Amino acid sequence: MKIDIIIAYMQRYRVGHEIDFVPPITGIHLAAITPACYETRVFHQQVERIDFDTDADLVAISFFSGFAPEAYRLADAFRRRGKTVVAGGPHVTYCEVEALEHFDAVITGEAELAWSQLLLDVENGNLRNVYRGSPSDMRSLPTPRYDLLKSRYFIPKVIQATRGCPFSCSFCSVPTLNPGFRMRPIADLIENIRYDRFPFWWQRKVVWFWDDNLTINRPFIKQLLTEMIPLKKWWLTQASLDIAKDPELLALMKKSGCIGIFFGIESFGTDSLADANKRQNKVSNYKKAVDALHQHGIGVMAGFIAGFDHDTPETIESMADQLMEIGVDVPFLSILTPFKGTPLYDQLSAEGRILEDRGWEFYNGYNVAFQPARMDASELLMAHRRLWRRSFSPKNVLLRVFRSLRYLRLGAFFMAASMNLFYGWKQLSGNLPVDASVWEKKKGIRRMLIKT
Ligand code: B12
Ligand code: SF4
Missing domain, CATH: 3.20.20.70 (Aldolase class I)
Known part of the structure; x- marks a missing residue:
């Protein structure tokens, strides 16, 4: 099974934030705790385009609350393309009912113990809606998959x-x-x-x-x-x-x-x-x-x-x-x-x-x-x-x-x-934090967002 892991992002500055010194640690950690029999790729939307024509079987999206509208938009777009889409992270942990309007399943809290079960259930066609994570004892966590980071100067x-x-x-x-x-x-x-x-x-x-x-x-x-x-x-x-x-x-x-x-x-x-x-x-x-x-x-x-x-x-x-x-x-x-x-x-x-x-x-x-x-x-x-x-x-x-x-x-x-x-x-250069009301009015600042 192929899995695309996406860290969703919405522009926080008027022009953007293309220089990446914020590597997607959540993505490369999730990839590391994914059993080796699965193939994973990691996308960081802050600095790269999302591959909507992916041949992945599963799309897994992580996001903070401030980026939820974009994560939901991505999830809806992937579901229209027939993909199974799941989510985790600080937002879905507290908003699982809302998130399930856009995702096939969510993992709440820390994912170390629940992720493999979710993947097995996807393969066996019996995916549940909610997987409850629990605090990991952190004793045997693998090295993050740094090799999956696309080579960037500033990371x-x-x-x-x-x-x-x-x-x-x-x-x-x-x-x-x-x-x-x-x-x-x-x-x-x-x-x-x-x-x-x-x-x-x-x-x-x-x-x-x-x-x-x-x-x-x-x-x-x-x-x-x-x-x-x-x-x-x-x-x-x-x-x-x-x-x-x-x-x-x-x-x-x-x-x-x-x-x-x-x-x-x-x-x-x-x-x-x-x-x-x-x-x-x-x-x-x-x-x-x-x-x-x-x-x-x-x-x-x-x-x-x-x-x-x-x-x-x-x-x-x-x-x-x-x-x-x-x-x-x-x-x-x-x-x-x-x-x-x-x-x-x-x-x-x-x-x-x-x-x-x-x-x-x-x-x-x-x-x-x-x-x-x-x-x-x-x-x-x-x-x-x-x-x-x-x-x-x-x-x-x-x-x-x-x-x-x-x-x-x-x-x-x-x-x-x-x-x-x-x-x-x-x-x-006038690239100040963007006022969120601009997003509502869609005044053309979605420079980094991709048409779906
Ligand atoms: C490191 C960190 C940062 C870094 C890196 C951010 C990044 N984009 O990765 C920096 C310093 C840049 C940062 C900035 C900000 N941060 Co910050 N940050 C953290 C911190 C301390 C650790 C997160 C982390 O990397 N953990 C390590 C990785 C491996 O684990 P994880 O992300 O927690 O994911 C685990 C689970 O959640 C789950 N999971 C997560 N996603 C997914 C997806 C799927 C599909 C699955 C199955 C599982 C899963 O699996 C993982 C393993 O258990 C958290 C606090 C916390 N304890 O979570 C705050 C936190 C995430 N940050 C927060 C915030 C608000 C911000 C800012 C908006 C702050 C600001 N005012 O500017 C900015 C946003 C910047 C940006 N561009 O993203 C909030 C988010 C709250 C929310 N509900 O959205 C947190 C929770 C802190 C808080 N105040 O409560 N942050
Ligand atoms: S609870 Fe801890 S991690 Fe959170 S803001 Fe206070 S000192 Fe920082």
Whole structure:
């Protein structure tokens, strides 16, 4: 049986996002856990065309909520061509009834234990509608099928070392999507880190851990980093601010080649942090934490969210200066989004504040899908866009790049400079986050979508 695995995508920027430094880890992982008797191909719609004339027997689609309209369109098109189409991922886990209007079957939650059964049932002609996944123990996960990535210049090696996070931020689905905290065996991880059949030097050099919160279990992370030292890699991941208070961990991070850490800083407002249930963040510690990483030559990427109940247009826009003051190297700027499966969704839904007339395209992190407390939805959207323009103004981009020369190690400087210039270029060329209302009006921005 032949299987095409598709990671669906809808344009999040006005012109597009054709440079791919987001390899489809879900696709190459699903391909790896597919029994060897099946033939698989992986398509990443963000950067490549979907093959509607495929001879695959089964089409498997993965997608986030913000890309659901496109995933449904693809599924309908494949079904019209007589294909069996199945889905999984964070959206269908919480919206299985809706998804089943477009798919023959869905897998909810983690797929490791359910996927082979689904494939057998397809072959035997007795496919069920719903397969319930369960948390994988992660003890014997295979190496992702990096060989299925079409050779691209910018794709780094991505690895998922752990799943889960002990915190419970209001806007995040991780606590219900990947419950508990589970780790892959260090020997397996070292094998993945050593994988070097990539065409470009820097693809072999850089390892990006796509974990929810990699450093939570200190004995595990310290052991992993100790074993990584001789491999001489450059690596990045996502962690909580408390790592800045662990000098032994910081020293190991430096020695093992850490070039960047993503912190979910989210807000500079104490009340907004309380809205987010982000108890682990203390505004007074931000600068100290960023400085501690810089002292080790490590770059700081940080996520900020606009739209908490205590936010106003002014507090949102002022984050552009505050993130510069604390020394963030690369900012990531989102709008609060009430994903199903989160406490935020439950709260806003109970308060009647979900904007029911807004489709899933408003759930892409750059649009407003709820009624904010202290402004209206359009004011929140505009405040976010002003925050974006100020943060990626040529002045702020160049300031971040030049000042980071003073403290970042070489790999960290390359990472921070290239990301800043990338977003700065988007800003200069007018390629800003796209307003989802444009999708509804179909104003011709579907440059990357394919006629079906
Ligand atoms: C790594 C990651 C990223 C990376 C890579 C994203 C990517 N496109 O791959 C980066 C940092 C770029 C990113 C960005 C964003 N992300 Co993100 N990200 C994650 C994270 C931490 C891990 C996902 C992952 O790769 N897991 C490893 C792979 C192997 O497993 P998996 O995808 O979880 O899939 C498993 C199952 O879901 C299932 N499965 C999945 N798909 C399918 C399909 C089929 C057919 C089957 C059978 C099974 C199946 O099988 C897999 C094995 O068990 C998750 C949190 C989480 N724990 O899931 C958030 C998460 C997926 N991200 C999320 C969001 C919102 C975003 C952004 C929109 C944020 C923003 N404001 O900009 C952007 C979108 C960017 C983009 N272009 O796609 C949300 C999605 C919520 C939702 N309901 O849609 C999550 C769940 C976090 C959260 N806030 O709750 N993200
Ligand atoms: S710390 Fe990050 S991964 Fe953990 S619950 Fe909060 S947002 Fe989610």
